Amino acid sequence: MTATADAIAGSTSATGAESALRIANCSGFYGDRLSAMREMLDGGPVDVITGDYLAELTMLILGKDQLRDVSLGYARTFVAQVADCLGDALERGVKIVANAGGLNPSGLADKLEEVAKGLGLSPVIAFIDGDNLAPRAAELGFDGALTANAYLGGFGIAKALTAGADIVVTGRVTDASVVVGPGIWRHGWTTESIDQIAGAVVAGHVIECGTQATGGNFSGFLELPRDAQPLGFPIAELRADGSSVITKHPGTGGMVSIDTVTAQLMYEIQGPVYMNPDASVDLTSIELSVDGPDRVLIDGVRGVEPPERLKVATNTLGGYRNQMEFVLVGLDIDAKEQWLRAQLDDALAGSPPAEITWTRGPLPGPDAATEEGAACLLRCVVKDSSAEVVGKPFTAAGVGLALASYPGFTLTAPPGKPSAFGVYRPEYVDRDQVTERVVVGGEVL
Amino acid sequence: MSNTKRVPLGTFVHARSGDKGGNANVGVWVRQGDDDAKRRARIDWLIGFITPERIRELLPESAELDVTCHPLVNLGGVNVVIERILGEGVAASTRFDPQAKALGEWLRSRHVDIPEELL
Numbered sequence: 001m002t003a004t005a006d007a008i009a010g011s012t013s014a015t016g017a018e019s020a021l022r023i024a025n026c027s028g029f030y031g032d033r034l035s036a037m038r039e040m041l042d043g044g045p046v047d048v049i050t051g052d053y054l055a056e057l058t059m060l061i062l063g064k065d066q067l068r069d070v071s072l073g074y075a076r077t078f079v080a081q082v083a084d085c086l087g088d089a090l091e092r093g094v095k096i097v098a099n100a101g102g103l104n105p106s107g108l109a110d111k112l113e114e115v116a117k118g119l120g121l122s123p124v125i126a127f128i129d130g131d132n133l134a135p136r137a138a139e140l141g142f143d144g145a146l147t148a149n150a151y152l153g154g155f156g157i158a159k160a161l162t163a164g165a166d167i168v169v170t171g172r173v174t175d176a177s178v179v180v181g182p183g184i185w186r187h188g189w190t191t192e193s194i195d196q197i198a199g200a201v202v203a204g205h206v207i208e209c210g211t212q213a214t215g216g217n218f219s220g221f222l223e224l225p226r227d228a229q230p231l232g233f234p235i236a237e238l239r240a241d242g243s244s245v246i247t248k249h250p251g252t253g254g255m256v257s258i259d260t261v262t263a264q265l266m267y268e269i270q271g272p273v274y275m276n277p278d279a280s281v282d283l284t285s286i287e288l289s290v291d292g293p294d295r296v297l298i299d300g301v302r303g304v305e306p307p308e309r310l311k312v313a314t315n316t317l318g319g320y321r322n323q324m325e326f327v328l329v330g331l332d333i334d335a336k337e338q339w340l341r342a343q344l345d346d347a348l349a350g351s352p353p354a355e356i357t358w359t360r361g362p363l364p365g366p367d368a369a370t371e372e373g374a375a376c377l378l379r380c381v382v383k384d385s386s387a388e389v390v391g392k393p394f395t396a397a398g399v400g401l402a403l404a405s406y407p408g409f410t411l412t413a414p415p416g417k418p419s420a421f422g423v424y425r426p427e428y429v430d431r432d433q434v435t436e437r438v439v440v441g442g443e444v445l
Numbered sequence: 446m447s448n449t450k451r452v453p454l455g456t457f458v459h460a461r462s463g464d465k466g467g468n469a470n471v472g473v474w475v476r477q478g479d480d481d482a483k484r485r486a487r488i489d490w491l492i493g494f495i496t497p498e499r500i501r502e503l504l505p506e507s508a509e510l511d512v513t514c515h516p517l518v519n520l521g522g523v524n525v526v527i528e529r530i531l532g533e534g535v536a537a538s539t540r541f542d543p544q545a546k547a548l549g550e551w552l553r554s555r556h557v558d559i560p561e562e563l564l
Contacts, residue, residue: 056466212461217546219459219553220476258477259459262520266472267461267549269524271515284519318533357539381539423533424466 020237020245021186023179023203027051027098028210030058030075036210036233037081037096041088043249046235047186049089050178051098052208053078059172060315060422062102063147073104074111074169082167083115090123090166097157097178101169103147105129106439108169126165126440128156131172133312133429142427145314150434152310153277154200155191157181163440172313174276176204179236187240197279198303199242202286205274206246206264206298207234213246213264215254220263229253243299245291256294277310279303309428318423319354319383322390324398325412326378329371333363336406337378343405344380347397353382353390377412383421390418447560454503455553456564457487458522462549467531469545471552474522484521487563492516494557495523503555504548506530 024046026036030053033039040049053075066073078100089096101108109127116123131152137145149172158181160168168181183189183200206213213234215224232252237245246261248254265286274281280303287300328336341358348356361377368374380398382390395415402409438445457479462471473495475487497512504527511528527548531540542548 056464217461219455219461219550259474262474262522263459263461263472266474266517266520266522266524267463267470268465269470269472269515270465270468270526271513271524272517283517286519288520321539355539359539359541379541383539426466 017239019186020239021048021182022046022235022237023048023050023182023207024235025050025052025207025210025213025233026081027053027078028208028212029053029055030061030077032210033230034077034081037085039252040233040235040249041085041092041094043232043252046094048095048097048182049085050096050182050207051078051100052175052178052210053098053100054102054172056313056315056424057422059103059147059149059313060424062104063315064420066103071104071107074102074108075100078108078169079111079115082112083119086116086121086123086167087119090121095161095165095182096167097161097182098168099170099173099175099178101127101129101171103132103149103171105169105171109439112167112169123166124164124441126160126163126168126438128152128160128168128170128173128436128438130434130436131170133434137314140427140429140433142312142314144316146317146422148312148314148427150310150312150429151277152434152436153177153306154180154184154197155278156436156438158184159438159445160440161185163445165440175208176201176276177278179204179207179238180276180278183238183242186238191278193242194279194303194305195301196240196242196303198276198281199244199298199301200238201274201276201279201281202265202298202301203236203238203244203246205268206261207236209264210234211254213260214248214252214256215260218260218263220257220259223257224255225253227253242301243297245295245297247295256296258288258290258296261288261296261298273304275307275311277306280306309430310434312427312429314425314427315422316425318421319385320387320390320418321381321383321421322394322416322418323379323381324395324415326380327375327408327410327412328378328406329364329375329408333376340378340401340405340409343401344397347400348394351389351393353384353394355383357381387418387420447562449558450561450564451556451558452564453553454555454557455550456559458491458553460549460553462545462547462552464531464544465526467529467533469527469530469548471525471527471545471549472522473525473549473552474520483563488518488521490560490563491521492518492523495525500525500527503552503557
C-alpha cells in the first residue's frame with residue numbers, strides 16, 4: 001500500500017466517508033479520449049484509475065485483430081496511455097485497473113512489462129484471465145462462436161491488488177468489476193458483503209461509460225455550459241458501507257447532477273434487478289441526493305444474491321455486408337425509387353445476396369430553395385454469408401446504372417468493400433466451468 | 446380529468462438509449478428542477494403513461510415487437526426494453542441508428558397529451 005493509501009486506511013468511521021477510495025474512470029470504450037488517463041492522474045487526488053475498453057462489439061474487433069496476429073487481441077490505446085502515465089502513477093501510488101486485456105490479458109501484461117522496462121520502471125503488473133471460453137465453445141454449446149467470454153467479478157482484481165499489483169489488466173470482467181475489485185481490496189469486503197458490493201456495482205455502472213456520467217450524451221444538455229472545454233471524466237468516492245459520491249475533477253467541463261447520474265442508471269438495465277457476478281442490485285433501492293456542487297451521493301443500495309450461472313458474451317461471424325446510398329432529387333421521387341430498385345434487382349438476379357434491405361429517408365418538401373432540401377436518401381444494405389456476393393457484383397450493378405437510370409442519379413460515396421459482421425449472443429455457463437487465473441508479477445496466485 | 450396540452454414528451458422528460466445485443470434500451474425519467482410535489486405528480490403520470498402499447502404507438506418502428514416497461518419510482522422514471530429492433534445486434538443491424546443511441550431523443554420529440562397542471 002502507498003503512503004497516501006496507508007494514511008487514508010488508517011482512519012475509520014461509520015460510513016467510511018473519510019476513508020473513501022477515490023476511483024476514477026478514464027475510458028468508456030475502446031477509442032475514448034486518449035488523454036483521459038493523464039487528465040485523471042493530474043486533475044486532482046485519485047487512488048485508482050479504471051477504464052472500460054470492452055463493449056460487446058469490441059470483443060469481435062479484437063477477435064478479428066487476433067485472427068491476423070495472435071500476439072494482439074488487447075486494447076492498444078491502453079498501452080499508449082500507460083506509457084505516458086506509468087512513472088507518475090507509481091510515484092503517486094495510484095493503481096491502474098482496466099479490462100483492456102480483452103482476449104489476451106497475458107499478452108497485454110507482457111507488452112506493459114516491455115514498455116515499463118523501456119522507461120526504466122519496474123511496476124508490479126498483474127493480469128487476470130480464464131474468462132475466455134472460445135476454445136471450449138463447441139463443448140459448452142456456443143456453436144460457431146468466434147469469441148466467448150464469461151463476465152467475471154471483482155474478487156480476482158482485489159486479490160491482485162492485495163498481492164501488491166500496481167497495474168491490473170483483465171479480460172472480460174463486468175464493467176462494474178473494475179470498481180468493485182478495488183472496493184473489496186480497500187474495504188475488506190467478503191462474499192457476504194452483498195449490500196456493500198451492490199453499492200460498488202452501482203458506482204461502477206455510473207462511471208463505466210466515462211463522460212456519459214458528466215453531461216455527455218445527456219438529454220438535459222441545455223443546462224450545460226456547452227463551451228469548447230472537454231467534459232471531465234467521472235470519479236466515484238467509494239465508501240466502506242458501499243455508498244459513494246459521484247464527482248469529477250474541479251475545473252473540468254460538464255457537470256455531475258442527479259439527472260446526469262440518473263441517465264446512466266436508467267438505461268442498459270433489463271428489469272428491476274441488475275445482475276452482477278459478486279452481487280446483484282435491487283435497482284428500486286437506489287437513493288440519489290446532492291452532496292455539493294458536482295457531487296451526487298448514491299445511498300441505500302440493497303444487494304441480492306448473485307445469479308448462479310455466469311453470463312457469457314459470444315460473437316459469431318455473421319457474414320458480410322455492403323451498402324450503397326442513392327440520392328433522389330426533385331420531382332417523382334417514388335417513381336425514381338421504383339425504377340432503380342427494379343433495375344438493381346434484375347442486375348443482382350444472377351447471384352442475389354441473402355438479404356437486401358432498402359430504406360428511404362423523409363421525402364423533400366415541394367419547391368425547395370436548396371438542392372439538399374429537394375433531396376432524399378435511399379439506402380440499400382445487402383448481407384450474405386459470402387464476401388464475393390456482396391462485393392464486386394453488387395457495387396458494379398449499382399455503379400453500372402450511373403448513366404442508365406433515373407434522372408439525377410448520384411451516390412453519397414463511392415461503394416466500398418464488403419465488411420464482415422458479427423452477431424452478439426448472451427449465453428450462460430455454470431460457475432465451475434470457469435477457472436479464473438490471477439497472475440501477479442509472473443506468479444500464479 | 447383536467448385539460449391536456451399537446452407538447453413534446455421531452456418538455457420535462459429526459460431519456461437515454463442504447464443497445465444490448467439486438468434489443469434497444471430506453472430510460473425515460475422526469476427531470477429535476479421543479480418543486481417536489483410537481484415532480485412527484487409528473488412521475489406518477491409518466492409511469493402510468495409509458496406502457497408497451499404507448500411505446501409501439503409513439504415509435505411505430507416497434508409496432509410489431511415485444512416491448513417491456515420497468516418502472517423505477519425511486520429514479521423517477523421507466524426503463525423500456527424494445528426487443529429485436531436492432532435485428533441481430535449492432536454489427537449486424539441495417540438500421541439507420543444501429544446502436545439505438547438516438548432512439549431516446551426521437552421518443553422525446555414525439556408530441557403527446559400532457560395534463561396542463563403538470564406543465
